[in-house]
Amino acid sequence: MGERIGGFGRALFAPITVLYLLFLLAPISFFLLMSVFRYSPMELYEPALTGENFARLLGEDYYRAIIFRTLKIAGLTALFSLLLGYPLAYFLARTRSIWRGVLMFLVIAPLMTGVIVRTYGWIVLLGAQGTVNTTLIWLGLVDRPVKILETELAVLIALVHILMPYMVFPLFSSLTGQDPNVEKAAATLGAGRWRTFFEVTLPLSRSGILMGSALVFTLTAGAVVTPALLGGQNVQMLGQTIYDLVLSTLNWPFASAVASILVLCQFSIIFLYFRGGRRRAG
């Protein structure tokens, strides 16, 4: 706080500032502006201010359902990533095993294959002839293949898997950043393992929980490829909707309104994260 940033510091910041201005602020301003323009079938848009794009988006049940579904899937993905990722991050942070390095690599490894490859992998696993269904039939739990593809469940499973590293790493770093003596102190004061976890470890990993959840939520909310390939038309989310409006329907003002709502949702989550993180024990 209050530290002086000299000319050298400013010079270091220059490239990233230019990059953000050109490729983040400029496009966001562009579509925020576009979202209040009127659609024109001949010229894409006419620069006349109107609220009809937002009125339609928030008024029609179809679009309201898409917004609600996007928020629901993003929330559930963040929740399940947290529930599955926390034990993994905890184990990685506390283990002294020689396998720790290997396990860390396995957590990152999915990031090295493209999102499309991983999504197709899930299609193979979850399809009617896929591993999951053949196993269920072989176990006698079902007699006919269960429809998993083109459901929200398929999208949820794949997103939790694909985005897991974004949850595990913030958790891992907040857990390794804790003073190990604090847990020991709780033990000497009479707290068993579970009490120590809920009283000390969990609250002290708050910043990791918030960070990981915010990352996974915003990435899910903006996901396009995975919902499109695994959910199809049944699981329309905001990302795909924008994609279709821009490239097929060519209704740029309406697409911009959808994008504005998406960015608004994402920014409010990030805002909440920073407000939460500023509180004690971040």
Place this chain on the structure above:
Amino acid sequence: MPSAALELRGVLKRYGSALGVGPVDFDVREGELLTLLGPSGCGKTTTLHIIAGLLSPDAGTLRFGERDITRLDPQHRDMGLVFQNYALFPHKSVFDNVAFGLRMRRLPKDEIRDRVGRMLEVVGLPGVEARFPDQLSGGQRQRVALARALVIEPTLLLLDEPLSNLDAVLRKRMRHDLREIQQRLGIATVFVTHDQDEAFEMSDRVILMNRGQIEQVATPEELYDSPATRFAAEFIGEANLIEGVVADVADGAAVVDAAVGGRYPARLPDGGARSGDQVYLMVRPERVDIATAPPGNGAVPATVTKRVFSGDLLAFTLRTENGHELVASKPSVAGYRAIGPDAAVWVDLQDCRVLPRES
């Protein structure tokens, strides 16, 4: 002899192939402050963590009264531990930090509030309940950590280098305050430090440790006057170690021919010694007498090679005629002030002690 609160027998801990600690045997007596003193890596903190139950020993037993607590989890030991870095809960207020152990014991709210308030008064920090650890100074955090450990009325108080993160002035005051609180509450305490001054000023007894082994268990005065080993002599204060040969042993005392020249009476170690043994003659610097005129028989001629003035004391480095170096520490009074560097003097050795010369 006061009864033992805690007994350690044959306690051993290995790290991989390297020896961590032991086997060590010692008792912590009721109401005493027992210090584990030694250089870093000597196993003192490992020993403390074994007592607290944070580490389990590979062999040996810990008994608390009639009870074998070797395998008891730390949360059931009722011992208060103060960590070197205090390890306060950063997300809890001072009140919640101190109340933690009482809440684990499911005491009623009113009683918790009373006891936390009273304990903060005992440690000299009333009225800070609502603050958070990062709003406290190092010394205040230390007192909160102490209150948190003491409020559960532990059977044993364990202190792991609690003063090493404080500045010099505060450290001196906390030494006194800690000792005063410990004596007022009459609580058996194990104190870990690498600082000899701390150990001497605060302890009833000191356990000197080196490389995972106990070198000596003694009161501070015994440890200073009668170190049992060369390590003890050199770790505690300063010592002149002069090679010598035992000339005669009679009535529990020896006469030693020292390499500096001269023959000196000396006290014997526990193991005794026989005529003809190769030994060290240990003399503390303040027991090396210096005179500008030959004081009589026994004195050896020497030259002052260095003289350091530190206010209350003068430290002389001397070289005897046959080339041995001795250090002497003398009060900074007129007679000694007059002795300058390069002065020719006579030295005599008082209160010598025989130390075994192994390997």
